Amino acid sequence: MQSGIFHSTYEKDMALRHTPAQKIRLALVIVVIFALPFWADNYYLTLANQILITIIGAIGLNILTGFTGQISLGQGGFMAVGAYTAGLIATRLGMPLWLSIPIASLVTAAVGGIFGIPSLRLKGLYLAIATLAAQEIIVWLVTHWDAVTGGVDALNVRNYLWFQGARMRFTEFQFYWIALALCVGTVFATVNLFRTRVGRAFVAIRDQDIAAEVMGIDLFRYKVLAFATSSFFVGMSGALIAHWRQIVTWERFTVDISILYLAMIIIGGLGSVSGAIYGAIFMTLLPAFLNSVGRSLGGVFPLMDNLIPFIQKAVFGLVIILFLVFEPEGIAKMWRNVKDYFRLWPFSY
């Protein structure tokens, strides 16, 4: 919490960044974002791309669960809708990806909106189960609708820059800029959403739905809208995965993914855009880090080779539990505490 700042106009007071510290931090982030791809090798670029795509998906889920209070276990299913839609229209119709990604996002928004209809009647765990059903229905459809999706077989995705154009193969470096642009767009759109009318209505529904309705907010309409908006970004993230990996398989979109994303936004910080970003970075880097530790340990203790994957999973779980116990409000809160500490430093009393 920053205090002691006063503004001469409401417009300035309503701007997103106020203090020099905030502006310096933002400048640093921008420098890192633009310098990173020139410095990083392919391994780190792949991780960076994965993080960017995951951020979009995590923000999508946070819009629905963190900001609007509607628990969803359908994340994996909605990502599948985005990935398969983009993959299919790109490959079968030869559509360029600057068109297939928005179309896939819109299709996912529509599907998400439809599966959001039960949210008028169902709350909390009951809604979670209903979205779990959505998850399972979507995966079932994907694996059984052979004629369209290819069933359980992997779908190979082609990337085009233009209709009937030459097939593209993006390097990790090239794809970084595509993912970055969409990620930055998602961040700005979401931050703006939650400082304006519709975003406030979403948060109002989360905090006190009856009062929200008595203030003139149509719960049904806004809950469905929250599902659709969330699914739009989740679908975008799925579509990006399809074009990035150039292969889509249903195993990447099971309920495990839904749970992983829920863990991500809880650890990062519910109801906060930066929370979704921290969560996505953390949950992408932690397994990668555990992997490389595991590999070097495997070299030292060859007998442990079989055990290492299990140890990795256990450590992953343990870290999540520790987070929930010691900072239930997530990394976003920890970061705020650090900032508050240094803002007053060295007079931190």
Place this chain on the structure above:
Amino acid sequence: MTRAMEHNLNGSTLAPGDVQLIVQEVMLRFGGVTALAGVSLEVRQGQIFSIIGPNGAGKTSLLNCTSGLYRPQQGEILFSNHHQTTDLVHMPPYRIAKMGIARSFQNIELFKHMTVLDNIMAGCHVHMKTNILSGMLYWGAAQREEIAFRQFAEEIIDLLEIEAIRKQTVGSLSYGLQKRVELGRALAMKPALLLLDEPMAGMNSEEKEDMARFVLDVNEEHGVTIVLIEHDMGVVMDISDQVVVLDFGRKIGDGTPEEVRHNPEVVRAYLGEDLEQTELKSFSFSS
């Protein structure tokens, strides 16, 4: 001390004294419990209309029927605004809100993770237009609207003397301040009719005096009709134009404070003591 407001808070198109709300033979049952047993009353534009009665008398239920949260089994609730009269029964709460009815709750129902300012801005929802796409762009009309309504919200903040806490999360505020913010959120709707369910309950006398002053301000300066549920007889008798007494879901008294005070049935059933002998706390409302 407070600067004059640019905006008028009254959303009613009626002239003072016109009939605004007619509750007619409203019957509401919960299983075997009859919360309202055929209640009728009439509220006029510009009044402070108080509803009193012991706990469980059906006061909150009547407000809930009016704002669409409860659906009475029988009866009509007719509300007039914008040159038409509508039956509110069977209408969803969000549409009733759009017609100009705002309220506060007996047990504070604020958006508790939002700031005071955002709660009040959320109250402006029905008067704002920005849709999700222009909101995401926060550009042009969307930005202008935010700034304009921020100005309006600040006027309400000034009126209620909560400038110092505008950026605080409401969950962290004292009970008395939360009640004040809840009034602010309701005022942000520019209501034609404001329903207040025990706005002074649980307050100390200083807080009560402030709240009574705000209620009077809103009514006298802005002309907003107020239906008030309140237990503090001193306040009720002091500020009301009309008082209705409920007991076990029945209306047992209706009139000016003076008439109700002398109504033998009211004295017997509700007050259980000789009210005329009771010393009423006198309030001073400096403006």
